Amino acid sequence: MPTKRQALILAEIVRIYNETGQPVGSKTLMNQLPIRISSATIRNEMAVLEEDGLIMKNHTSSGRIPSTAGYRYYLDHLLQPSVVSPQTFSTIAQDFDHEFHEIDDIVKQSANILSNLTNYTSISLGPETANVTLTGFRLIPLGDDQVIAILATSMGSVESRVYRIPTSISSDDLEKAVRIINDRLVGLPINQVKSLLKAEIPRVLTRYLHSPDGFLDLFGDVLRHAAAEHFYIGGRSNLLNFAQSDDLDRLKSLYQLLDKESVLPSLLNLRQPENSSATKPPSGPISVRLGDELDNSLLADYGLITARYHVAHQGEGIIAILGPTSMPYSQLIGLMQLFTDELVKKMYEYYDQFHDDS
Structure with a gap:
């Protein structure tokens, strides 16, 4: 554990090095420190800091720079946030x-x-997104078996993505699926929607659709992107x-x-x-x-x-x-x-x- 004087020297080395990018020597410190101590004393204290692994010698200069351990000690014990201009x-x-x-x-x-x-x-x-809820879901035909899926949430965010619809899914089936999603899932938290999508919703869709898998893949994908970080x-x-x-x-x-x-x-x-x-x-x-x-x-x-x-x-x-x-x-x-x-x-x-x- 550095003494108060050693900590003061370490903090000043960090400050000067961060400002200048240059290794810091004892003479520079003697002129910058808020207390008056000799260059020889500063060198002795720097030798202790170096032995403790808090500063290290730069190969191109006789000065010292902070080590990672020195920065860690400075951050944990010495740092005082500045006032923003x-x-x-x-x-x-x-x-x-x-x-x-x-x-x-x-x-x-x-x-x-x-x-x-x-x-x-x-x-x-x-x-x-823990408290975010689903507020709406729509499919808009684009032609060539493509649709744009639009999913809105209570955060005011809207996720839209283009998908190619499998030929096995008719337009009537898509309309039914969208109604089921809006009737059963709108207003629920996104995390709950994801859970229901794994079990209950596939069972419900199976009652009304000939082949719900393609729609489930589509809705699951747009939901995943909407809920992603x-x-x-x-x-x-x-x-x-x-x-x-x-x-x-x-x-x-x-x-x-x-x-x-x-x-x-x-x-x-x-x-x-x-x-x-x-x-x-x-x-x-x-x-x-x-x-x-x-x-x-x-x-x-x-x-x-x-x-x-x-x-x-x-x-x-x-x-x-x-x-x-x-x-x-x-x-x-x-x-x-x-x-x-x-x-x-x-x-x-x-x-x-x-x-x-x-």
Whole structure:
């Protein structure tokens, strides 16, 4: 455990290195520290920090840089979030000052705003769908045995997809199937709809349709897409700006990483207990995971700041920043605290308007 003076030196090394990208020497620290101590004393304290694995020597300089363990200690024990500037607050408010027709539009915009503000990659996930209900289902013929299936939910979202109808299903059968879905499933939570689709609904459809399997496949597919977790990514190419590699295959793998369906739930630690290092500002928990904690070798030199937010009656969502280990965490965590507050406020405005119009 570092002493108070060692912790002060570590915090200053983190701050200076994050701002300049340059290794930090004892003379620089002597001029920057809020207490007056000699260069020799600083070197002695830095030697202890290095022995403890909290800082390390850069091969191209006599200065020191924070290690991953040093960042971890700084995040867990020393970090103080910065106050967001009025200019940044004004930018966020202005970028959210639009009329949004679906909640996913707000979630997508949040990723773009955060990426533009930070020049890092951002990831957003809207509130969970546990309380979302099915509000309607329609099939519109397009010709050539094709239909467009339209499914609406209580969140105000609409999922539409084009399907080719098997020749074994007549137009009369399709009309009957749509009526059955609307009569029996509209108003029910999506999770309950999915459960009924496995057992009760096939039995009901069998009474009225000659061959319900094709319709069940269609409805099940559009329902799955409507209920899926919709991730949005802002500034994807920013991820490559901090890659310390001239290996083109590795850079390609890094860029494509976020396209993999299994990566984002794992990266955001969904369905996992909260990280023990999470801080809890008023807007919700904010956690930071570094390098090996992300459990992906491509992200060994990256950090992930995750903020969870809660919208009453709608559930919990996530906004995250993915960038280099040397991100300015004090500024970014202060920004995330404010940003989640503004995001939640915008979502409440949307839901209030949606319910007023309905």
